[in-house]
Amino acid sequence: MLRQDLHKAGIDFSETRYDGRTDLPSCMDVWVDNIMCDAMACKSHCWTKFFNPANQKTEITGNISWYNFNAQCLRCDEENCGPAFIKKCKFGRYAGVPESELPTDPKPKD
Numbered sequence: 001m002l003r004q005d006l007h008k009a010g011i012d013f014s015e016t017r018y019d020g021r022t023d024l025p026s027c028m029d030v031w032v033d034n035i036m037c038d039a040m041a042c043k044s045h046c047w048t049k050f051f052n053p054a055n056q057k058t059e060i061t062g063n064i065s066w067y068n069f070n071a072q073c074l075r076c077d078e079e080n081c082g083p084a085f086i087k088k089c090k091f092g093r094y095a096g097v098p099e100s101e102l103p104t105d106p107k108p109k110d
Helices: 002-008 027-041 043-050 069-088
Strands: none
Touching: 002 027, 027 043, 027 069, 043 069
């Protein structure tokens, strides 16, 4: 369902890998995972996206004011969910950064 909604919205990440492998996820698979990650990890920052889904260009480094919801949401995504996407699809803030230097989510607590 999400995948179909993304296609209808004009988001057309590849559903096949550039290397032809079928045992690893495609860019669309990873993008769907990224959205689900945002829904869990960033909902307190991204709730305004329900009212205004625009992603105007904004600075996401340094001190971001608490009321700059777009920047808060984008930074949360880039820090928590983006690295996994970048490992498979080479675009975004962490493009070209070695995997060993990408931020990682903290391990869940028992």
